Every structure is written in structure tokens, then in C-alpha cells.
Amino acid sequence: MTASTTAPTPPGTLDAIHHLRIVDDRLATSGQPGEAQLAAIAQAGYEVVINLALHDDPRYSLPDEAASVAALGLRYVHIPVQFKAPTREDLLRFCDEMDAHIGRKTWVHCAANWRVTAFLGLYRVLRQGWPRDEAFALMHTVWQPDATWRHFIDDQLMADYYARRAAYYERVYHQPERQADLRVMEAGLWQPFEGRRVLEVACGTGWWTPHGAARARRWLATDLNPETMAVARSKPLPACVAFRRADAYTLAELGDERFDAAFAGCWWSHVPLQRLAGWLDTLHARLEPGAQVVMLDNSFVQTSSTPISRTDAQGNSYQQRVLDDGSTHEVLKNFPTLDTARAVLGPRAQHLQWTDHTHYWVLSYRLT
Numbered sequence: 182m183t184a185s186t187t188a189p190t191p192p193g194t195l196d197a198i199h200h201l202r203i204v205d206d207r208l209a210t211s212g213q214p215g216e217a218q219l220a221a222i223a224q225a226g227y228e229v230v231i232n233l234a235l236h237d238d239p240r241y242s243l244p245d246e247a248a249s250v251a252a253l254g255l256r257y258v259h260i261p262v263q264f265k266a267p268t269r270e271d272l273l274r275f276c277d278e279m280d281a282h283i284g285r286k287t288w289v290h291c292a293a294n295w296r297v298t299a300f301l302g303l304y305r306v307l308r309q310g311w312p313r314d315e316a317f318a319l320m321h322t323v324w325q326p327d328a329t330w331r332h333f334i335d336d337q338l339m340a341d342y343y344a345r346r347a348a349y350y351e352r353v354y355h356q357p358e359r360q361a362d363l364r365v366m367e368a369g370l371w372q373p374f375e376g377r378r379v380l381e382v383a384c385g386t387g388w389w390t391p392h393g394a395a396r397a398r399r400w401l402a403t404d405l406n407p408e409t410m411a412v413a414r415s416k417p418l419p420a421c422v423a424f425r426r427a428d429a430y431t432l433a434e435l436g437d438e439r440f441d442a443a444f445a446g447c448w449w450s451h452v453p454l455q456r457l458a459g460w461l462d463t464l465h466a467r468l469e470p471g472a473q474v475v476m477l478d479n480s481f482v483q484t485s486s487t488p489i490s491r492t493d494a495q496g497n498s499y500q501q502r503v504l505d506d507g508s509t510h511e512v513l514k515n516f517p518t519l520d521t522a523r524a525v526l527g528p529r530a531q532h533l534q535w536t537d538h539t540h541y542w543v544l545s546y547r548l549t
């Protein structure tokens with residue numbers, strides 16, 4: 182019998198670093214390097230280390246990575262990303278740091294190169310205009326994201342689409358064939374909210390906000406994107422209107438504030454079918470018993486709507502949308518019916534009303 186000739190890789194070499202992926206001659210990604218491996222990174226000529234993992238996870242954190250990297254003469258950037266709850270702020274900071282260090286040899290790591298490859302994929306779509314499949318090819322060589330990360334990636338891409346479109350989003354409200362519906366819907370929107378404290382989800386550029394808020398007591402308009410809210414803030418609005426950046430799926434930014442009404446315009450259609458019940462639970466948890474809820478959204482009209490490009494295994498439909506900068510975005514857009522709304526809402530929605538206009542539908546109910 183002969184002994185194996187394969188010697189283990191010494192810990193101070195780059196090859197031994199967990200889930201290493203050398204991307205090109207100025208970018209490498211990996212899981213957590215050890216102290217000897219940081220020295221090897223410095224020796225290989227890297228100038229910047231960006232760490233997306235935590236500093237205090239006993240499973241992998243080094244005693245003082247900032248000091249170790251500084252002692253090697255490299256610049257160290259730490260963006261702690263909670264694996265179970267990545268945020269848009271984390272992502273945007275990562276994108277800024279990547280942009281700031283373009284041209285410098287950069288090593289990006291986390292614990293297992295999972296956070297990093299997902300963020301790098303998003304960076305490449307958001308900041309470098311890569312097609313989605315190409316941008317995430319590296320990630321798929323390292324891991325297949327779980328539900329938290331699949332949702333995070335989808336949400337960031339959708340938010341990015343609306344951020345880019347913010348300046349001219351309202352063109353959609355100037356289409357001649359929609360004007361009659363719009364006037365009717367706008368005129369009646371104040372009624373259900375009179376005297377109430379209203380949470381508006383995904384307010385966008387605030388097309389509906391002045392109409393709904395006209396006689397409300399308080400109206401908190403929220404959206405994930407500062408870009409869309411900047412357009413909304415620039416409009417003349419009733420004094421009761423305030424704005425807050427908030428993710429519709431968590432509403433975590435709202436502290437413990439509760440409301441006695443809620444409104445969402447053209448948002449339901451963007452919620453994947455498999456997340457609809459969870460999103461409604463999150464929204465309803467913010468509302469008091471008896472709260473008034475109104476949602477409105479697009480109906481599919483063959484002569485006016487963007488065609489459906491595909492339908493996925495869960496039954497979600499998608500559209501290919503082209504922005505003024507020429508970029509193409511696949512956007513999830515569902516077209517629910519009264520029956521599907523009733524099925525997902527169940528008995529918690531009382532006095533349920535569904536109104537079909539030509540281009541829009543309006544759903545209203547009282548929460549039990």
C-alpha cells in the first residue's frame with residue numbers, strides 16, 4: 182500500500198481559504214480567512230479587505246480583525262450583515278465601498294462567501310448593469326440562497342427598478358385611456374380614511390397620497406426608496422402627511438406605532454403569491470381591530486398593459502419592462518381577482534368590497 186501523495190494545503194496559503202473564488206486580477210471573494218491567510222492576502226498584493234461577516238461570532242470571528250488587517254498595512258472595511266436579516270442599507274454601503282475602491286486590489290469576505298457572492302451579484306446588477314443571470318453565476322458556484330436571501334435579492338432588484346424610474350414614474354398616470362378611472366378613484370379616496378390614522382405602504386411618488394389623506398387625522402406614507410419619496414415630498418400635501426422609509430415586508434422601521442387604517446396603491450400586484458399571506462399578517466399586526474383597509478391596483482387590459490412574459494411554478498406572472506436608460510427589468514406583476522383576495526384574506530376581512538374599474542380594481546375591508 183502506498184501513502185497518499187496529496188499534502189494538505191498549508192494554512193498560510195490563499196488556496197486554503199474557505200470557499201475561495203478569485204474573480205479577476207483585482208477582486209477575490211472568500212469565507213473567513215485566518216490570521217496566516219490574511220498575511221498571505223497582503224503578500225499577494227491586495228490593498229483592501231472588506232468584511233461582511235460579524236466581529237463577534239464565536240464560530241469564525243478573529244480576535245481583532247481590524248487590528249490584524251491594519252497591522253499588515255491594508256485598508257479594512259467592516260459592514261456587518263446579519264445573515265438572517267440583510268438590509269438595503271448594508272447593500273448600498275457595500276456598493277459605495279466597492280465603487281470607492283475600483284482599481285485597488287480588493288479582497289471581500291464573510292464567513293462562507295455566501296453574503297459576499299449575493300451582495301456582489303446585486304452590486305453588478307445595480308451599479309454595473311450586468312444581466313441578472315450573469316451577475317449571480319458566481320454565487321451559484323458557492324451556494325443556492327435560502328428563502329431569506331432569495332426574497333432579499335428579488336426585493337433589491339425591484340426596489341432598484343423603481344428607484345431608477347422615480348423621476349418619470351407618473352407618466353403611467355397620464356395615459357389617456359386611464360383618465361376616467363383615475364378621476365373616479367381619486368375623488369372617493371378620502372372617504373374611508375376620514376379622521377383616521379393611516380399607514381400607506383409603498384407610497385412611491387405619492388400619486389394617491391393627497392387624495393387619500395385629504396381628511397385623515399394622520400397619514401404616514403412609507404416606501405423602501407428615498408428616490409420615489411423625494412418626488413412625493415415635493416408635492417403640496419395635507420398637513421397630516423408624514424414620510425418614513427420602511428420595508429413593506431417587515432415594517433420594522435415603524436417602531437411600535439399602530440394605525441386604524443391602511444392604504445396600498447399598486448403594491449399588492451408586486452407581492453409574490455407565496456408571500457401574500459405573510460405580508461398581510463405583517464400589515465394587519467400594525468392595525469387596530471376595526472381598522473379600515475383599502476388597496477387598489479391595475480387590472481390587466483390587453484390593449485394597455487405590458488404583456489405577461491412568463492408565469493412561474495407558483496403562478497406569479499412577470500413582465501419585461503424597459504426603462505428610459507435602455508435597461509430591461511423583469512418585474513413580478515400579478516393580477517388578482519375578488520376570489521383570490523377573499524381566499525387569502527379569509528374571515529379577518531369584514532365588509533369586503535371589490536370594485537372593478539376598466540384599468541384598476543379597488544378592494545376595501547374592515548379588519549376584525
Ligand SMILES: C[S@@+](CC[C@H](N)C(=O)[O-])C[C@H]1O[C@@H](n2cnc3c(N)ncnc32)[C@H](O)[C@@H]1O
Nearest residue numbers: 340343383384385404405406409428429446447
Ligand atoms: C408600483 S409602485 C407604487 C407606487 C404608488 N403607491 C402608486 O400607486 O403609484 C411600487 C412602489 O413600491 C416600492 N417598493 C418596492 N419594494 C418595496 C418594499 N420592499 N417595501 C416598500 N416599498 C417598496 C417602490 O419603491 C415603488 O415606489
